[in-house]
Amino acid sequence: xxxxxxxxxxxxxxxxxVLDLVVEFAxxxxxxxxxxxxxxxxxxxxxxxxxxxSGSGKTxxxxxxxxxxxxxxxxxxxxxxxxxxNILRLPERELARLRGRALxxxxxxxxxxxxxxxxxxxxxxxxxxxHERIPHREARARAAAALAEVGLGxxxxxxxxxxxxxxxxxxxxVLIAMAVCLRPKVLFADxxxxxxxxxxxxxxxxxxxxxxxxxxxxxxxxxHDLARVAEVADRVQVLYAGRTVxxxxxAELFRRPxxxxxxxxxxxxxxxxxxxxxxxxxxxGQPPDPLRxxxxxxxxxxxxxxxxxxxxxxxxxxxxxxxxxxxxxCLEVQALLEERA
Amino acid sequence: MSEPLLVLQDVVKHYQRPRAWFGPQTxxxxxxxxxxxxxxxxxxxxxxxxSGSGKSxxxxxIVGLERVTSGSIRLEGRELTALTAAEWRPLRKKVQxxxxxxxxxxxxxxxxxxxxxxxxxxxxxxxxRGRRKRALELLEAVGLAPAQxxxxxxxxxxxxxxxxxxxxxxxxxxxxxxxxxxxxxxxVSIRSQILNLLHExxxxxxxxxxxxxxxxxxxxxxxxRVAVMQAGKIVEIADRDELFERPQHxxxxxxxxxxxxxxxxx
Numbered sequence: 001x002x003x004x005x006x007x008x009x010x011x012x013x014x015x016x017x018v019l020d021l022v023v024e025f026a027x028x029x030x031x032x033x034x035x036x037x038x039x040x041x042x043x044x045x046x047x048x049x050x051x052x053x054s055g056s057g058k059t060x061x062x063x064x065x066x067x068x069x070x071x072x073x074x075x076x077x078x079x080x081x082x083x084x085x086n087i088l089r090l091p092e093r094e095l096a097r098l099r100g101r102a103l104x105x106x107x108x109x110x111x112x113x114x115x116x117x118x119x120x121x122x123x124x125x126x127x128x129x130x131h132e133r134i135p136h137r138e139a140r141a142r143a144a145a146a147l148a149e150v151g152l153g154x155x156x157x158x159x160x161x162x163x164x165x166x167x168x169x170x171x172x173x174v175l176i177a178m179a180v181c182l183r184p185k186v187l188f189a190d191x192x193x194x195x196x197x198x199x200x201x202x203x204x205x206x207x208x209x210x211x212x213x214x215x216x217x218x219x220x221x222x223x224h225d226l227a228r229v230a231e232v233a234d235r236v237q238v239l240y241a242g243r244t245v246x247x248x249x250x251a252e253l254f255r256r257p258x259x260x261x262x263x264x265x266x267x268x269x270x271x272x273x274x275x276x277x278x279x280x281x282x283x284x285g286q287p288p289d290p291l292r293x294x295x296x297x298x299x300x301x302x303x304x305x306x307x308x309x310x311x312x313x314x315x316x317x318x319x320x321x322x323x324x325x326x327x328x329x330c331l332e333v334q335a336l337l338e339e340r341a
Numbered sequence: 342m343s344e345p346l347l348v349l350q351d352v353v354k355h356y357q358r359p360r361a362w363f364g365p366q367t368x369x370x371x372x373x374x375x376x377x378x379x380x381x382x383x384x385x386x387x388x389x390x391x392s393g394s395g396k397s398x399x400x401x402x403i404v405g406l407e408r409v410t411s412g413s414i415r416l417e418g419r420e421l422t423a424l425t426a427a428e429w430r431p432l433r434k435k436v437q438x439x440x441x442x443x444x445x446x447x448x449x450x451x452x453x454x455x456x457x458x459x460x461x462x463x464x465x466x467x468x469x470r471g472r473r474k475r476a477l478e479l480l481e482a483v484g485l486a487p488a489q490x491x492x493x494x495x496x497x498x499x500x501x502x503x504x505x506x507x508x509x510x511x512x513x514x515x516x517x518x519x520x521x522x523x524x525x526x527x528x529v530s531i532r533s534q535i536l537n538l539l540h541e542x543x544x545x546x547x548x549x550x551x552x553x554x555x556x557x558x559x560x561x562x563x564x565x566r567v568a569v570m571q572a573g574k575i576v577e578i579a580d581r582d583e584l585f586e587r588p589q590h591x592x593x594x595x596x597x598x599x600x601x602x603x604x605x606x607x
Contacts, residue, residue, distance in 0.1 A: 272597070
């Protein structure tokens with residue numbers, strides 16, 4: 001089967017496909033291309049980790065798909081197919097109907113994502129009544145069931161509460177319940193555990209994974225923490241400076257990273273076992289300023305394998321010769337492969 | 342054996358909840374409930390625990406931002422808890438702090454050099470030119486170029502801002518630096534750079550660190566000894582290898598079990 005045919009078949013089975021998305025911000029200092037040609041494929045029920053540092057474009061990719069880009073951000077190019085429709089071309093009214101019911105998002109900070117003055121009952125039932133046009137009593141029962149499903153068994157007490165009366169972990173569960181009670185096909189979770197303590201992080205991730213598996217809901221875990229999300233994701237997509245540098249099934253990515261950035265990132269995560277030797281492996285330099293991205297491959301000033309061509313040409317995300325099914329955006333990927341062999 | 346640098350004995354800190362209008366006086370929150378520990382000169386002690394366990398309260402007591410309810414804190418044998426504010430002042434030079442958020446902990450209207458020189462000015466050390474020279478040396482020691490000395494915080498990345506915060510903490514040549522989550526706000530690719538810097542500075546200046554973090558792998562990299570806090574108490578304190586390989590307390594074990602494990606062997 002040819003590569004094109006395989007990609008085409010894959011797309012047919014996709015619940016969501018994003019093609020060459022470009023997002024720009026007009027700032028006083030110039031135009032910033034925050035997302036620079038990101039593509040993304042999601043199968044039904046699949047868990048994808050979208051990983052990158054601050055400024056890599058991971059959150060903006062999700063916001064653009066949902067039509068929630070904050071001004072002055074705008075989608076300059078690209079297509080987003082959901083149920084065979086390019087939803088970027090939908091009028092706002094229709095997109096609003098999809099948002100919540102088909103595509104939902106859980107934000108990082110549960111305190112600011114909830115209205116501080118309204119009860120949880122009001123906030124949860126409002127969305128249900130609006131989207132499903134059901135009476136309050138039925139919406140309330142659905143909300144209570146959703147709370148039970150996210151592990152908030154004492155639903156009556158939670159429904160009556162205001163956000164400040166709940167702990168951080170409970171607020172995050174409420175937001176997840178709100179997101180899933182409309183049974184979306186795709187859930188974007190933006191750093192869903194970053195604000196939580198370590199033991200809660202594991203619980204909340206397990207909860208999201210459970211919901212995804214139980215309802216066949218595709219899940220996009222947006223995170224800077226590769227080690228944390230990799231434990232649960234089927235695939236990992238690594239972004240750097242607005243572009244995808246590597247996509248791979250999780251186990252394969254960890255076994256053999258095929259982009260110098262992914263490799264350096266994995267090496268620089270401190271470990272819980274093994275010897276400690278200083279200096280710890282680290283990536284030199286800083287993530288690029290979005291206004292002054294380097295020419296060619298944006299990672300080249302920090303890259304251990306850099307060649308002259310890396311400064312001139314932007315690498316595309318291609319299948320790696322000699323590593324079937326793997327894709328990487330690196331001109332020196334063959335050197336990396338040989339190094340490992 | 343000489344006196345350790347810092348000794349805490351049975352430190353208790355209670356906070357009174359604000360009383361509701363006409364409401365009854367409620368029980369105090371026991372932020373710290375009898376904490377004892379000792380820190381030797383040049384030692385890095387990690388302090389881990391979940392939010393609300395009392396880590397940051399402990400830090401605030403040690404640097405003198407708050408007072409203990411009861412118990413004793415001794416620095417080089419000197420009891421700190423009974424000191425007046427004026428008596429504290431000269432001792433503050435010996436204990437400095439690095440904060441979590443490099444965005445809000447630097448004055449946006451001051452250049453990097455004047456941020457680093459400010460502690461010297463406050464303690465009236467040297468004259469203006471000498472202070473500036475020292476600030477430039479410190480910026481260089483933390484890996485910033487002299488050309489960047491005149492830049493303002495917004496012109497630096499998060500990692501570079503944290504370097505400025507570290508240089509400021511070193512200005513008064515402290516013996517002890519309390520680091521409150523110094524890398525948790527930084528990008529993953531920058532974290533190990535800053536850990537390397539902290540390690541290098543520790544060796545170079547003989548610094549002792551009290552290193553507060555919730556990320557166990559970060560603590561493991563930098564600290565030879567680790568204390569685990571839960572609900573205002575230290576539930577376990579041990580050498581690094583002992584703690585990570587043979588945790589004794591059930592709470593330590595559950596913390597280790599829920600930490601992510603990076604599967605890549607390098």
